[in-house]
Amino acid sequence: MQRVLMTGAAGGIGTHMRRLLKPVYSGLVLSDMKRPENLGADETFVQADLTKPAEIEAACKGIEGIVHFGGYSVEGTWEQILQANIIGCYNLFEAARKAGVKRVIFASSNHAVGFYPRSTGIPTEVIPRPDSRYGVSKVFGEGLGAMYAYKHGIGVTSLRIGNLGTEPIDERRLSIWLSPEDLVKLIRIGLEKPDLVYEVMYGVSDNARSWYDNSHATALGYRPEGKGEDYKEAAMAAQAKLTRDPVSDFYQGGTFCAAEYSADFPTMKSRS
Numbered sequence: 001m002q003r004v005l006m007t008g009a010a011g012g013i014g015t016h017m018r019r020l021l022k023p024v025y026s027g028l029v030l031s032d033m034k035r036p037e038n039l040g041a042d043e044t045f046v047q048a049d050l051t052k053p054a055e056i057e058a059a060c061k062g063i064e065g066i067v068h069f070g071g072y073s074v075e076g077t078w079e080q081i082l083q084a085n086i087i088g089c090y091n092l093f094e095a096a097r098k099a100g101v102k103r104v105i106f107a108s109s110n111h112a113v114g115f116y117p118r119s120t121g122i123p124t125e126v127i128p129r130p131d132s133r134y135g136v137s138k139v140f141g142e143g144l145g146a147m148y149a150y151k152h153g154i155g156v157t158s159l160r161i162g163n164l165g166t167e168p169i170d171e172r173r174l175s176i177w178l179s180p181e182d183l184v185k186l187i188r189i190g191l192e193k194p195d196l197v198y199e200v201m202y203g204v205s206d207n208a209r210s211w212y213d214n215s216h217a218t219a220l221g222y223r224p225e226g227k228g229e230d231y232k233e234a235a236m237a238a239q240a241k242l243t244r245d246p247v248s249d250f251y252q253g254g255t256f257c258a259a260e261y262s263a264d265f266p267t268m269k270s271r272s
Contacts, residue, residue, distance in 0.1 A: 050088030114253020157190030
């Protein structure tokens with residue numbers, strides 16, 4: 001597989017992946033609503049708006065695999081999330097079906113399961129507990145991916161990405177950090193693993209504090225090299241400067257859980 005389309009190429013994750021995926025997939029095609037900065041002469045870019053079916057269908061022509069990072073990447077209004085992450089996600093999968101795409105990597109999120117307590121370890125099979133409208137859109141995308149996998153034969157992988165960066169920047173991210181190099185490993189499993197139908201994996205590195213049982217990813221061949229604890233001192237020093245919040249500090253989703261929170265927290269805590 002060489003003709004791979006990466007949506008969201010101008011975003012934070014896409015910017016990291018542009019340089020790391022190009023040596024792996026020689027026919028990498030970048031797509032976004034806007035042109036990425038510092039686009040190289042050896043990079044191919046197709047401008048496309050996920051909310052416009054004709055544009056994303058044109059971007060998918062001749063493509064073998066898709067890495068879908070496009071969409072609204074943080075919490076937003078319902079209309080923002082609806083257009084970019086729900087309608088846009090449907091348009092992407094439908095364009096993939098029409099184009100005969102073989103594999104799709106869907107960038108899900110830890111926020112699809114953010115309302116699990118930090119004291120609880122969770123496997124991929126847990127019931128979703130989205131912590132935001134953004135998290136709800138990721139649950140939708142996972143379900144949509146499963147439908148296209150089983151109904152239309154596209155091999156789909158949903159990656160519940162923690163926090164991608166060169167290093168974890170606070171205590172919470174010591175548990176959910178994902179190095180760019182380890183994300184490449186996960187993407188390659190999703191695009192290249194034989195006989196893959198539909199899989200869910202956590203997008204995290206080898207973090208000693210992880211809340212996630214990623215043994216299924218291990219069984220598929222994932223061998224992360226990044227270790228969150230290597231950055232413990234700097235992360236905890238940064239954490240000491242942050243304002244504490246009982247809801248954020250209790251749930252895995254952090255501030256996404258606390259935003260607009262109006263439940264009886266002690267009662268909710270006792271039920272978790």
